Amino acid sequence: MNPALKESRSRREFRNEVYLEYGAADFHDVCCSLVKDHRALLRLMFGTDERLRDGSFRIYAVFSIPGQDRFLIPVLQLGDKESSFPSITSEVPAAQWYEREISDMFGLSPEGHPDTRRLVFHEAFPAGSHPLRKDWSITDEEKAVWGEGRKINVPHPFMEVAGEGIVQIPVGPVHAGVIEPGHFRFSAIGETIFFLEPRLFYTHKGTEKHFESFGFSDGVRLAERVSGTDSFSHGVAYCMAVERMMGIEITEKAAAVRTLGMELERLYNHIGDIGFLCAGTALAVGYAKGAVIREELQCLNERLTGSRYLRGVNAVGGVTTDMLEHADDLLRTLDSVTVEYKSMMKLLLSSVSHVERLENTGKLSRDIAARLGVTGVAARASGLADDVRKSHPHLLYDRMIFEAHTLEKGDVLARMLIRGEEAECSISMVHELLESSYRGGLTVAVKRPEAYASALGYVESPRGSLFYWVMSDKEGKPFRVKLRTPSYCNWPAVPFAVHGNIVPDFPLCNKSFNLSYSGCDR
Amino acid sequence: MEYLQLFIIILFSPLVNGVIKKVKANMQGRTGPGVLQPYYDLLRLLRKDMVISRVTSWIFSVTPYVVFASVTAAALFVPVLTTRTAFGVKGDVIALIYVFALGRFFLALAGLDAGTAFGGEGSSREMTVAILVEPMMMLALFTAAITAGSTNIASISGAHRALSSPSHLLALSALVIAIIAETGRVPVDNPDTHLELTMIHEGMILEYSGRYLALMEWAHYIKQMILFTVVVDIFVPVGIAQTAGFSGMTVPAVSYAVKMTVLAVLMAAVESTRAKVRFFQLPSILGGAFVLAFLALVTHIMMGK
Numbered sequence: 098m099n100p101a102l103k104e105s106r107s108r109r110e111f112r113n114e115v116y117l118e119y120g121a122a123d124f125h126d127v128c129c130s131l132v133k134d135h136r137a138l139l140r141l142m143f144g145t146d147e148r149l150r151d152g153s154f155r156i157y158a159v160f161s162i163p164g165q166d167r168f169l170i171p172v173l174q175l176g177d178k179e180s181s182f183p184s185i186t187s188e189v190p191a192a193q194w195y196e197r198e199i200s201d202m203f204g205l206s207p208e209g210h211p212d213t214r215r216l217v218f219h220e221a222f223p224a225g226s227h228p229l230r231k232d233w234s235i236t237d238e239e240k241a242v243w244g245e246g247r248k249i250n251v252p253h254p255f256m257e258v259a260g261e262g263i264v265q266i267p268v269g270p271v272h273a274g275v276i277e278p279g280h281f282r283f284s285a286i287g288e289t290i291f292f293l294e295p296r297l298f299y300t301h302k303g304t305e306k307h308f309e310s311f312g313f314s315d316g317v318r319l320a321e322r323v324s325g326t327d328s329f330s331h332g333v334a335y336c337m338a339v340e341r342m343m344g345i346e347i348t349e350k351a352a353a354v355r356t357l358g359m360e361l362e363r364l365y366n367h368i369g370d371i372g373f374l375c376a377g378t379a380l381a382v383g384y385a386k387g388a389v390i391r392e393e394l395q396c397l398n399e400r401l402t403g404s405r406y407l408r409g410v411n412a413v414g415g416v417t418t419d420m421l422e423h424a425d426d427l428l429r430t431l432d433s434v435t436v437e438y439k440s441m442m443k444l445l446l447s448s449v450s451h452v453e454r455l456e457n458t459g460k461l462s463r464d465i466a467a468r469l470g471v472t473g474v475a476a477r478a479s480g481l482a483d484d485v486r487k488s489h490p491h492l493l494y495d496r497m498i499f500e501a502h503t504l505e506k507g508d509v510l511a512r513m514l515i516r517g518e519e520a521e522c523s524i525s526m527v528h529e530l531l532e533s534s535y536r537g538g539l540t541v542a543v544k545r546p547e548a549y550a551s552a553l554g555y556v557e558s559p560r561g562s563l564f565y566w567v568m569s570d571k572e573g574k575p576f577r578v579k580l581r582t583p584s585y586c587n588w589p590a591v592p593f594a595v596h597g598n599i600v601p602d603f604p605l606c607n608k609s610f611n612l613s614y615s616g617c618d619r
Numbered sequence: 620m621e622y623l624q625l626f627i628i629i630l631f632s633p634l635v636n637g638v639i640k641k642v643k644a645n646m647q648g649r650t651g652p653g654v655l656q657p658y659y660d661l662l663r664l665l666r667k668d669m670v671i672s673r674v675t676s677w678i679f680s681v682t683p684y685v686v687f688a689s690v691t692a693a694a695l696f697v698p699v700l701t702t703r704t705a706f707g708v709k710g711d712v713i714a715l716i717y718v719f720a721l722g723r724f725f726l727a728l729a730g731l732d733a734g735t736a737f738g739g740e741g742s743s744r745e746m747t748v749a750i751l752v753e754p755m756m757m758l759a760l761f762t763a764a765i766t767a768g769s770t771n772i773a774s775i776s777g778a779h780r781a782l783s784s785p786s787h788l789l790a791l792s793a794l795v796i797a798i799i800a801e802t803g804r805v806p807v808d809n810p811d812t813h814l815e816l817t818m819i820h821e822g823m824i825l826e827y828s829g830r831y832l833a834l835m836e837w838a839h840y841i842k843q844m845i846l847f848t849v850v851v852d853i854f855v856p857v858g859i860a861q862t863a864g865f866s867g868m869t870v871p872a873v874s875y876a877v878k879m880t881v882l883a884v885l886m887a888a889v890e891s892t893r894a895k896v897r898f899f900q901l902p903s904i905l906g907g908a909f910v911l912a913f914l915a916l917v918t919h920i921m922m923g924k
Binding site: 266267268272273274275276288375376377378379380381382384385386389448450451453454458599600601602603604 | 648813892
């Protein structure tokens with residue numbers, strides 16, 4: 098059951114979270130051995146500035162081991178004079194962005210990391226400025242320069258491929274359509290993509306820092322606005338983390354409403370995404386059909402909750418409305434959606450020209466997906482059976498009938514088919530939820546958390562696993578809120594999926610991952 | 620009348636595009652903008668200021684005029700209501716193809732001129748498609764020309780041999796595919812896309828705005844209508860007048876309008892039911908069409924009609 102790990106300095110168990118504190122060398126070895134010897138998945142990794150508490154920085158790496166509903170969390174304690182920690186990226190590639198972000202946010206540099214450029218901050222952000230340090234401040238002058246975005250304080254050289262016939266194609270951050278900003282640097286040979294380097298974090302809003310200025314109960318509103326189409330998932334994950342930290346249990350009814358919302362969100366996202374893929378292949382009819390069904394589902398959301406994105410339902414301690422009361426409306430809409438959805442899938446799968454474009458396009462191999470810690474639909478389409486609903490059951494998922502669908506091929510078609518299967522599964526889960534009645538009221542009373550209490554919250558959002566980790570300060574206010582979106586895990590996999598494809602197929606590959614820029618950049 | 624035909628094409632070409640868009644929208648279950656929308660768009664663009672990149676040269680500013688002039692000149696070759704055209708005996712299919720090539724040449728240069736990635740991509744792709752389409756189009760038109768014993772569009776049309784033989788049917792199919800490629804429609808290109816990495820024609824004109832863009836768009840509509848007109852002139856010349864002057868133009872006008880509408884609906888149907896093919900698979904589709912055109916010629920020689 099318990100992997101044989103090195104003796105830790107201290108060990109703390111809290112629900113399914115096991116915190117093990119180590120020194121620098123041991124931390125590195127333990128993390129590497131968890132991945133190598135126990136096939137553990139790196140779920141998230143983050144830093145905290147706990148100098149006010151006991152004079153140290155800490156780095157947490159959250160792993161889960163397949164088949165166990167437990168999170169093993171090696172913690173590295175660093176003194177306030179230390180400015181670096183041993184990087185695990187060479188052995189655990191999934192850690193690459195986390196470590197760079199820790200370096201940006203806390204000024205703790207990962208020693209031995211192959212890529213020491215900044216990740217989140219662009220050139221104009223002042224050097225040596227680390228916003229998640231508790232004593233961080235920025236002068237008005239620096240702010241003006243930063244806002245202007247022109248001055249280069251820290252250069253960011255792109256990785257370039259040189260050679261005969263290789264051309265660089267810079268794309269974005271401003272695009273021809275109304276899409277979020279991201280810069281893509283292609284190195285192509287003719288039309289074939291040889292190398293792609295995305296530059297993201299144009300929409301970095303300092304969300305994690307913002308959470309520290311809210312109360313825990315108000316933070317839900319911010320969490321719901323991190324990424325539009327994942328609003329409900331963010332709400333649930335955040336509330337779950339805060340509730341666990343406070344030590345309160347939500348009622349069965351609240352859990353049922355949250356489960357229902359999760360599946361409704363998955364449904365409108367998956368069907369919409371299948372439709373959006375048609376924009377990449379210029380199959381206008383399929384695109385229109387997807388948009389119509391998605392619209393029906395979002396109108397349903399509005400009738401149920403007053404919000405097309407299911408916002409305002411979650412609150413710390415439970416939910417604000419009982420969506421289950423609208424069972425008739427739900428069933429009626431779902432019945433018509435099911436019929437339309439089936440006819441759309443039939444149309445798409447019988448269109449030879451559409452399927453032909455999706456097959457063998459944007460292949461992501463199982464090995465790379467596993468090493469980069471890819472999550473959600475992209476992972477399952479590449480043969481990794483990773484679904485937080487199964488591996489770490491929460492809400493009512495332990496008693497629901499569903500499967501974590503997987504396919505082996507890892508191409509755009511596989512990702513589309515996985516979405517299709519999951520959408521059908523979501524429909525049947527909503528039916529299942531509406532069959533029984535649930536005990537309890539909508540909310541339970543909120544408690545004041547203990548000083549420096551912390552907990553994880555996690556859900557399987559439509560895009561993949563979504564994690565929140567919250568910690569209270571000694572007054573019971575937010576001390577640190579870390580959030581890890583599925584898009585953050587999956588972006589680094591996109592360059593591997595598009596390698597060898599042609600430039601005009603990039604939008605199609607990209608769309609099939611359906612990553613949120615806002616969610617990734619935060 | 621023969622000079623008026625030019626204005627029929629220039630004035631009605633946005634309408635043809637409006638009809639295609641409307642039919643496409645209806646096929647997608649949308650109401651869609653009215654059929655006059657292209658006119659409003661052109662008016663709006665003509666009134667707008669232009670944003671021109673500092674790095675562009677004279678090529679960039681000259682191109683809209685060259686492109687517009689080349690399609691207008693091409694419009695003078697084709698019989699619309701009557702086989703008496705403005706250029707008379709000079710109204711030759713080969714000349715038509717080369718006048719288009721002139722416009723295309725400048726368009727591709729202008730795409731490169733601003734030095735953006737998408738312009739260059741668009742130009743390179745456009746030229747790849749052109750290499751495949753031009754010979755095919757020429758071969759298809761030759762088949763019709765041999766039957767009529769003339770490469771003059773008016774004479775071919777006047778010969779009144781509407782779809783009289785299998786070779787004509789083959790040539791017609793090849794020509795329709797050529798037109799889909801030439802007008803930048805699905806499955807070759809997507810005129811409605813906002814995905815700049817997939818663009819061909821739209822990529823080349825991405826840097827244009829205001830008046831120049833209006834000229835480019837309008838020229839594209841005109842080119843599309845000319846190609847449609849060539850198809851009906853050569854393969855279904857039913858109802859076209861043989862005389863100059865205004866008398867007896869009602870039948871030609873009505874039959875022309877009907878034929879244009881049918882072609883517009885056909886284009887919309889093709890666009891709505893197909894997905895765009897992968898760029899590197901274009902040669903197989905266009906190559907297939909080339910074989911059709913070649914077979915048309917062979918059939919004609921073997922069967923003698």
